[in-house]
Every structure is written in C-alpha cells, then in structure tokens.
Amino acid sequence: MKLNQQAILTERAALSEKGYALPAFDRAAVAKNTAERPEWVHFGAGNIFRAFVANLCQELLNAGLMDTGIAVAEGFDTEILDVAYRPFDNLSVLATLCADGRIHKTVIASVVDSLSMERGSDDWARLVRAFRSPTLKMASLTITEKGYNIRDGHGEYFPAVLADMENGPERAESYIGKIAALCHERFAAGGAPIALVSMDNCSHNGSRLEAAVCAFADAWAERGLCGADFAAYVHDRARVSFPWSMIDKITPRPDDSVREMLEADGLADMGVRVTGRRSFVAPFVNAEEAQYLVIEDAFPNGRPPLERAGVIFATREVVDMVETMKVCTCLNPLHTCLAVLGCLLGFTRISAEMQDADLKKLVEIVGYREGLPVVVDPGVISPRAFIDEVIGKRFPNPFLQDTPQRIATDTSQKIAIRFGSTIKKYAASDTLCVKDLKLIPFVLAAWCRYLMAVGDDGKPFQPSDDPLMPMLAPRFAGVKLGAPCDVHALLSPVLSDERIMGVDLYKVGLGEQVEACFAELITGPGAVRAALHRRVSEA
Numbered sequence: 001m002k003l004n005q006q007a008i009l010t011e012r013a014a015l016s017e018k019g020y021a022l023p024a025f026d027r028a029a030v031a032k033n034t035a036e037r038p039e040w041v042h043f044g045a046g047n048i049f050r051a052f053v054a055n056l057c058q059e060l061l062n063a064g065l066m067d068t069g070i071a072v073a074e075g076f077d078t079e080i081l082d083v084a085y086r087p088f089d090n091l092s093v094l095a096t097l098c099a100d101g102r103i104h105k106t107v108i109a110s111v112v113d114s115l116s117m118e119r120g121s122d123d124w125a126r127l128v129r130a131f132r133s134p135t136l137k138m139a140s141l142t143i144t145e146k147g148y149n150i151r152d153g154h155g156e157y158f159p160a161v162l163a164d165m166e167n168g169p170e171r172a173e174s175y176i177g178k179i180a181a182l183c184h185e186r187f188a189a190g191g192a193p194i195a196l197v198s199m200d201n202c203s204h205n206g207s208r209l210e211a212a213v214c215a216f217a218d219a220w221a222e223r224g225l226c227g228a229d230f231a232a233y234v235h236d237r238a239r240v241s242f243p244w245s246m247i248d249k250i251t252p253r254p255d256d257s258v259r260e261m262l263e264a265d266g267l268a269d270m271g272v273r274v275t276g277r278r279s280f281v282a283p284f285v286n287a288e289e290a291q292y293l294v295i296e297d298a299f300p301n302g303r304p305p306l307e308r309a310g311v312i313f314a315t316r317e318v319v320d321m322v323e324t325m326k327v328c329t330c331l332n333p334l335h336t337c338l339a340v341l342g343c344l345l346g347f348t349r350i351s352a353e354m355q356d357a358d359l360k361k362l363v364e365i366v367g368y369r370e371g372l373p374v375v376v377d378p379g380v381i382s383p384r385a386f387i388d389e390v391i392g393k394r395f396p397n398p399f400l401q402d403t404p405q406r407i408a409t410d411t412s413q414k415i416a417i418r419f420g421s422t423i424k425k426y427a428a429s430d431t432l433c434v435k436d437l438k439l440i441p442f443v444l445a446a447w448c449r450y451l452m453a454v455g456d457d458g459k460p461f462q463p464s465d466d467p468l469m470p471m472l473a474p475r476f477a478g479v480k481l482g483a484p485c486d487v488h489a490l491l492s493p494v495l496s497d498e499r500i501m502g503v504d505l506y507k508v509g510l511g512e513q514v515e516a517c518f519a520e521l522i523t524g525p526g527a528v529r530a531a532l533h534r535r536v537s538e539a
Contacts, residue, residue, distance in 0.1 A: 002268050003283055005089040008107055015107070018265045020093070023109035024062040027069075031112040034068040037135040040304065041127070043117075043179065044142035045074040045081060046279065047251040050092050050108055051287035053140060053199060057110040059309040066304055069110045073127055075117030075175045076143065079275040084283055085114040087269070093284040095258045097399040103261070104289075117178050119171075131182040132189035137301045138197050139179070141209065142247075145202040146413055146467055147175060150212050153468070153499060165216060168225035172216070176209075180216035183240065184226060187233045193300035195241045199293070201248075203327055203417045204320070206296065210242035243296035244316050246323040248331065250290075250394065252402035254282035278465065288400050290389060294322045294380065312380050321378035328421040329371035330387040333440075334363040335407045336418050338395070340447045342404030343463075344456050344528045350404060354396040358529075361536040363391060365439045369539070373432060374425040405464050411447060412468035412500055419444060420502015427508040434508050441510050442535055444501070445517030448491060449528065451476040456528035468500070482524040487515045 001007050001014070008015070008022055015022060040057065042049060049072065060066040072090075074081055084092070090111045096104040115123040130136055141147075150161045157165070164177035169184040179196070186194060196213065198205035214234055221231040234240050254272045262270045262284055272282045295306075297313040307313055314322075326332065338353045341362065353359045367387050375383045394400075419440050426434040451472050453463050458481060463469060472494070479485055495505040495514055505511040520531045 001266055003088045003091055003093065003107075005091070008091065008109065014266070019105055020265075021104070021106040023058065023107060025064075025109075027109050027112070030061060030067060030069045030110075034071060034112045037068065038071060038130040038133050039066075039068045039135055039137045040070045041130050041136065041139045042070050042072045042141070043075065043139065043175075044144075044147075045072050045077075045085065045114065046142060046144075047254070047281070047285045047287075048199075048247070048249065049142050050111070051094055051251040051285040052247070052249045052291055052293070053142065054092075054108050054110050055094055055106065056293070056306055056309045056311065057304070058106075058108055060304055060306070061110055063308065065308055069112040071113040071115060071126070071130055072111050073115040073117050073123075075178055076147070077275050077277040077279045078116040078118065079277065080279055080281050081114045081116060083273045083275065084281040085111070088283045090114050091283075093262060093267070095261070095284055095286045096289050097258075097286055097397065098289045099393050099397040099399070101399060103399070105262075117175075119173070119178075127182065128185050131186045131194075134190060134192035134301075136186075136192070136194060137303050138195040138299060139182075140197040140199050142199050143175060144410070145200055146410055147200070148198070148202070148205075148208040148212050150174075150176060150215060153471070165219035166223065168220055168223070169216075176212040177216055180213045180234075183213065183217070183234060184220075184230055187230050191233050191239065193239045193241075195243055195299040195301065195303065197243050197245060197295065199245050199247045201327070201332070203323060203421070204244060206242040206244040213242075237298070238300055241298040241300050243298045244319045244323065245293065245295040246319060246326055248290075248292040248326055249287055250400060250402055251285060251287040252400060253280035253406060254284060255286050255401040257401065258284060258286045286401070288394060288397060290394055292326075292381065294319050314378075314380060318378050318380060321376050322381055324421065325375050325378060325381070325383045325386065327417055329375050330367060330383055331390050332414070333371060333418040333422070334367050334390060334395070336411060336414060336447075337363050337366055337443050339404040339407035339411065340443060340450050341528070341532065343408055343461060344446065344450055346455055346457060347404055350402045350407070351396055351398045351400065353404065354391075358532050358536050360391075361539075362439060362443075362532065363395070365536065365539050366443065367391065370437055370440055371422055374422055374429070408450070408464040410466050411450075411464075412466050412472065415444070415447065415500060416498070416502030420498075423503050423505075423508060423510065427503070434510060435513070437510065438539060439535060441513045442517050442531070444495075444505075445514045445521060446528065448476070448494065448514070448518050449521040452479050452522075454481065456526060458525040479522060481522055481527070485519070485522060487519045491515055491518060
C-alpha cells in the first residue's frame with residue numbers, strides 16, 4: 001500500500017495489525033485549524049525534525065492537548081519535500097530502534113503542510129500568511145549548525161548575505177535573510193509576539209539565531225530599507241524571543257534494513273534517496289529511543305504544552321548548563337572521537353566501534369576523566385547518568401545503524417565547542433592542569449591526520465563534507481606516511497586558529513603535544529592503531 005492519507009483511513013486495521021501506531025486525531029480538522037490559526041512553523045525538513053520535533057506535536061494531538069499541527073518550511077534542500085513529503089501527503093514512518101531489539105513503528109501525521117521558501121511561489125505566500133497571523137506562537141529551527149553562519153572565515157559577510165542586506169526584506173534570498181523578512185511581515189501585520197526557537201545541536205543556539213536575525217534588521221534599518229521600529233521590534237525580547245535549547249536524539253541516515261522491514265509490511269515506495277544537495281531522505285526515519293529536549297521558557301505569545309510530551313522547560317542558565325554538559329562533555333565530543341578514529345580505522349558503524357576495547361576506553365577517558373571534572377550539574381539531568389547511558393546503551397545499540405562518516409560531517413565547525421570549551425576551563429582552573437589532558441590532544445591530532453584522507457591501512461578514503469575542507473585538504477595533501485614532514489609548519493596555522501580550535505593551543509600549552517601525537521600518527525600504516533592502543537593503555 002502507498003503511505004498516504006487514504007491509507008491511514010482505509011487501511012487502519014491492516015497497519016495496526018502490523019504494529020503501527022496510528023494518529024488518534026482527525027487530521028483533516030487539524031489541517032483546517034492550522035491553516036486558519038497557525039501556531040507552529042518549523043524551518044528545516046530533515047530527519048531530526050520528523051523523528052523528534054514532529055513526534056512531540058503528534059503526542060499532544062493524540063492526547064487532545066493541541067488541535068493544530070506543524071507547517072514545515074525548507075529553504076536549503078527543497079528536493080526533500082518533493083521526494084519525502086508531498087508524494088506521501090506529508091506523512092512519514094518513525095522507526096524507533098531500541099537497544100534490546102524492539103522496533104516501534106509510528107505513522108507521523110502532525111505535519112499538515114510542507115512549504116518551499118522560494119519567493120513568488122504559493123508556498124511562500126502561505127508562509128507569509130502564517131507569519132502575519134497573530135496566533136503563531138513559535139517558529140522552531142533545525143537547519144544544522146552551519147546554517148546560522150552569515151560570515152566567512154575572515155569575518156566578512158557572505159556575498160548572498162551582503163546582497164540581502166543591501167536589497168531589503170522584500171528581496172532577501174538567503175536562509176536567515178528570509179526568516180528575518182518573515183519577521184518583517186509579522187511586524188507589518190501588527191507586530192504580534194513570537195518565539196524563534198533554534199533546536200540545532202550547537203552551543204548557545206538561540207543567541208546565534210538572534211545575532212543573525214538582528215544583523216539583517218539592523219542593516220536594513222541603517223540603509224533605510226525598513227523602519228527603525230522594525231529593528232526595535234526584533235531587539236525587544238518581550239516581542240521576539242530567541243530561547244536557548246539543548247536537543248539530543250541520534251537520527252542516522254535512513255537505513256536499508258528498516259526500508260526492507262517496511263516493504264515487508266506491504267508499504268510501497270520506501271526507497272532511500274540522495275538529493276542533489278546530498279541529503280539522505282526517505283518516507284521513513286530511523287532513530288534511537290533516547291531523546292532529550294530542554295528549552296528556555298521564553299515564549300512571549302504562549303506555547304504548546306510540550307512539557308506534557310517530555311520537554312523540559314527551564315531558565316537560560318539551566319539550559320546553558322545542560323547544553324554544556326552534553327555538547328562539551330557527555331555526548332558530542334565522544335561522538336567526534338569515534339567519528340575521526342572510526343574513519344581512520346575503517347569502521348562503518350558506531351556500534352561496532354564500541355566493541356573495540358581501545359575505542360571504548362578512549363571515549364570513557366575523554367568523557368569521565370577529562371571532561372566530567374569541568375561539568376556543572378544542571379539539576380534537571382544527571383551528567384554521570386547521562387554519560388552512563390551514552391556509553392553503556394546508546395552508542396553500543398547494534399540496531400541503530402549510525403556511521404562515523406555521518407558524524408564526521410562538518411567537524412571543523414564542531415571542534416571549538418566539543419573540545420575547545422573543556423580546554424578553556426582547564427586553562428582557567430586553579431585546581432586542574434591543562435597539560436594533564438592526554439586523550440583530547442590525541443583526538444585533535446587524529447583529526448589532523450584524518451585531513452590527509454588516508455586510512456590507517458594506507459589507502460585513501462573520501463572525507464565527509466566540511467565547509468573548511470577546500471582550505472584544509474590542500475594543506476595536508478602533500479603529507480605522506482613514513483616521509484619526513486615539518487610538523488610544526490604544517491599544523492601551527494590550524495592549531496593556533498581559535499575559530500577552529502576554540503583556543504590557541506600553543507598559548508595554553510597543548511600545541512606541542514598535538515604536534516608530537518601527529519608526528520607519531522604519520523610514521524606509517526598501522527601507526528594510528530598503535531598510538532591509540534598505547535595511549536589508552538598508559539592512561
């Protein structure tokens with residue numbers, strides 16, 4: 001059967017018999033309500049949205065705690081809408097892969113509209129109408145960490161951003177530029193309050209979104225392309241808020257084993273597609289069971305009762321502590337450890353890496369011994385219990401077919417937070433010594449070794465996408481295993497770059513240690529494994 005609105009009406013018994021949890025609400029009524037009085041727009045139609053955010057809304061709809069759904073908008077890879085949303089009436093299947101082998105299958109029906117952010121289209125007109133509606137409470141975002149960057153590595157505005165700033169809100173074409181333009185539409189329609197909620201996996205995400213949106217508003221006001229009162233509106237936190245959040249749920253690329261399971265259930269057209277922008281999408285998403293979402297409770301126009309679906313609302317200070325705990329210590333750095341070393345050592349599954357004694361001990365040391373001493377307990381989630389779950393249950397989950405290659409994407413954008421924050425805290429501490437860090441510098445050296453795009457077996461591999469790869473790859477292209485190399489000349493521009501590392505590693509006393517690790521890692525094939533084994537054995 002085809003996954004569509006007709007199927008969930010006429011094939012309910014067959015789907016239920018095969019174990020699918022179906023929507024318990026009148027979807028047509030919800031769609032009508034959403035069109036008439038929208039409450040929630042989401043930017044970013046990727047897998048984390050369908051696996052987590054849309055399912056939260058579904059839980060509230062099922063419980064009768066909401067009567068409107070979500071309109072999802074996509075402005076980067078609109079092909080996702082054409083292959084994974086619209087052919088299936090915006091329905092999707094969430095396959096939750098539990099560590100004990102159980103699989104929960106849920107038909108997600110809370111997404112009632114999927115909109116391209118293409119100017120001049122009917123989709124754009126519907127998006128404008130939603131933003132002009134005073135009933136709209138929140139616009140959430142999962143557009144990836146790099147989606148908030150409006151400046152290049154030299155601190156200059158990207159050409160598209162600068163063009164938007166010069167052309168004004170009516171002609172903005174960049175992603176954040178269009179969001180700022182939608183805020184301008186809302187202001188022009190009466191200026192009702194709204195919360196713009198970043199749910200991306202990056203530090204102080206709300207502030208990054210705030211800085212980007214305000215940059216457009218200020219530039220337009222300075223050029224006379226909008227009134228100063230619009231800039232004042234965007235800067236007024238009682239009218240436009242930018243809550244911080246911490247989100248955590250592993251959602252790998254759609255896996256063929258899940259596709260085969262769904263097709264065996266009789267669902268048609270479940271194939272995985274790779275879009276022109278290299279998004280891996282399907283009519284289903286697969287994800288782990290564990291999930292966390294902590295949001296600063298700053299919603300000037302009200303909000304859905306998401307706490308009834310497990311979301312934790314807290315102060316900005318508590319969100320910051322939770323986010324720091326997760327992003328800087330208890331999960332993200334460990335993921336990057338496994339990503340970098342996994343690619344070098346030829347692994348294709350995170351779960352398989354956790355069966356490797358050296359790699360398992362690596363993440364235990366980086367997490368418990370080097371990271372945990374600088375973590376502040378946020379009170380709402382226990383840091384030790386969190387990391388216990390990550391290392392003992394989540395990463396080893398054999399049914400969650402996540403890959404180090406996926407996690408290695410955009411590593412240059414992550415290091416400053418995932419490791420640089422911990423290094424800074426050591427350097428500033430009166431009781432901790434930064435030079436006691438041994439495995440974090442090793443991982444940074446391993447990432448530099450990764451940039452050579454040669455595995456520990458001496459064979460080349462394809463590095464994952466990274467915005468700095470065009471700059472970094474040529475620097476490392478001439479390095480050969482076993483050949484002489486001026487390591488300091490090679491690494492010093494990278495290790496001293498605070499935008500990459502979060503700190504000048506030489507100033508804090510770790511640059512030379514990273515250089516020594518790197519020199520060891522390039523002595524020949526097998527050097528990565530040998531160095532890893534020696535360091536975790538000596539730690």
